[in-house]
Amino acid sequence: MKRLAFIRNSIFAQIVVWAIGTAAVITFGLWLLTNATIERSNRQALERAVDVDLAGMVDIYASGDRDELAKRIKDRLALQPRNGDPAHYLLADARGKRIAGDLTDWPGLHAGISEAADIRIEGGERAFARATQLGPNLKLLVAHEYRDLSMLLRQVALVFLTGGVLAMLAVALGGWTAAHRLAGRLARINAAFRQPDDAALEELARGSAGHDEIDELAAHSGNALARLKRLAAAHRETTDHVAHEMRTPLMHLDNRLVKALAATLDAETAARVADARTEIRGIIRMLESLLDIAASEARRGDRHGLVPVDLSVLAARLGELYADSAEESGHRLILDIEPDVVIAGEEMSLTRLITNLLDNAFKFVPRGGTIRLTLRRGPVLIVSDDGPGVPEDQRDRIFEKFARGGSSLGTEGAGLGLALCRAIAERHHLEISLAPGERGACFTVAPEFRR
Incomplete structure (x- = not known):
């Protein structure tokens, strides 16, 4: 899973994978082209051999007669070359009845126009044949079997497979080496942007x-x-x-x-x-x-200076302090804190975040109201109450500077508390929002949504 995530998130890894795929496709395409070229060359050579053989037979008939041609066909069949393309002949009358040759049935080629085509001979072998008309009641068919190229094609496939694998390995090794070097050089730039201290800048200058x-x-x-x-x-x-x-x-x-x-x-x-x-x-x-x-x-997004902070202990400690104030002000404070919730942050800033949210709730919730402080893993921090809430026309600008929520209790303050909460949340890669509800206000602080 980590390797797949690395390939998906790294442009250099994607380039290497693309280069390997391109090498594989090119190798496969060259193999198909080579196969087609071999088969086309074999057919062209076969056509030339049939035409030459047929022309020789026509010359024999022209210089002799039908019996002489039948005799020469018999001699040709008796002297078949071992490594050549086996030849087959059929000398027939106008109705296709055999006079000489090893073929028994006329394949249906039009002898008058010297038609040529692939045919199946006895035994199911494929051959290329051409027919010609020798006289009003005499026609001749010459056919040569296709050469068995299976062994040659297998050898060519093995050569391309071996060469393709070696090419892909070479591309992968060279591309991965170059990508690793480029990724390392860009990592120094990213490290300097993430933490622009003197050491990172010096490392960037050296590189x-x-x-x-x-x-x-x-x-x-x-x-x-x-x-x-x-x-x-x-x-x-x-x-x-x-x-x-x-x-x-x-x-x-x-x-x-x-x-x-x-x-x-x-x-x-x-x-x-x-x-x-x-x-x-x-x-x-x-x-x-x-x-x-x-x-x-x-310092938004700057990880420098952040240390692990036990948010559960911090929230519990602040909740105990505010519990005494709640009794004096006539409020009810409920703590629902999950233990061992740790976040990388600044303890003082996170303290300001929680206290500002609690102060805001105690300021606007009337006497007798309930305030709830909830903490869950994530981390997810929620401060909710059953007070008058935030008016609809102020929800969109409640986190802006100098925006003050109106209530029956007054609007004292400069309107910077929630703006500070948002700034602190963004400093810690968190996002604060006002959840919609029928009664009261519910402020939620949770990790930023990554688009």
């Missing part, structure tokens, strides 16, 4: 010292990856610097507001300062979420 198309592709790929890596590093450095420069003054402003809140005695002023602090902390959280989304989207 592109030649001057063919693959080397040119490897060199361009290495240069492009190096430029993208530098750009990504510069982008991360810039965003981190901008985030730091924005977060620091906001934190300073928050600290000043704390001091102002402690010093003021006016209730109205204190309330406005508290509202300002809340907005500042919301801006900080929004900034951090945007940075997290950008980081996850930038």
